[in-house]
Amino acid sequence: MDTALLDGVWVDVKNFLKDGLVDGTFWDKDTGMPISSHVKSRDDFVALFSQFIDQVENTLSSSGMPGLGEFFTVSLHDILVIVIKHSDKIFQGMVIDPNKTNMGILYNVVLPKSIEKTKQAMA
Numbered sequence: 001m002d003t004a005l006l007d008g009v010w011v012d013v014k015n016f017l018k019d020g021l022v023d024g025t026f027w028d029k030d031t032g033m034p035i036s037s038h039v040k041s042r043d044d045f046v047a048l049f050s051q052f053i054d055q056v057e058n059t060l061s062s063s064g065m066p067g068l069g070e071f072f073t074v075s076l077h078d079i080l081v082i083v084i085k086h087s088d089k090i091f092q093g094m095v096i097d098p099n100k101t102n103m104g105i106l107y108n109v110v111l112p113k114s115i116e117k118t119k120q121a122m123a
Contacts, residue, residue: 001090005121006036009114013094014038016110020101022079024094026118029053035090049083049093071111084111086118 006026014021024038027046034046053068060067071084078099084092092114096106 001035002121003036005117009092009117009121010036010038012113012117013110016105016113017096017101020097020106022095022097024092026090026092028089029091030089038094045093045095049081049091053083053085053091070115082106082111084115084118086115086122090118090122092118 009026010021010024013024021038023040023042023045025042025046026035026037027033027050028035029050032043032046032050034043052074057067068085071082074081074083078097080096080098082094082096084094086092
């Protein structure tokens with residue numbers, strides 16, 4: 001894993017989203033350890049969303065629904081959390097202020113670029 005490339009993902013995301021990117025972390029879901037972070041490493045975020053992902057995946061599976069896709073969005077009060085599933089182990093979470101973000105750029109430019117650059121880092 002090339003963590004320098006992952007750090008570069010945050011530079012790219014920040015360049016596009018400016019103040020709309022509040023925080024972000026790449027983490028290993030199995031170990032619960034952050035790999036690369038924007039602003040600061042959020043161990044509480046990583047632990048919470050690792051559990052959340054497990055619960056959602058188990059619920060979807062037990063109800064016969066398809067599993068989570070490549071990314072999903074959680075709308076919280078005044079912020080969005082976008083989680084990208086790069087593999088079964090590597091996840092990327094971004095905390096977004098939707099009032100400071102062009103959502104079209106986020107979904108059509110930032111997410112695809114982030115996914116592509118992360119694939120390069122994982123190769």
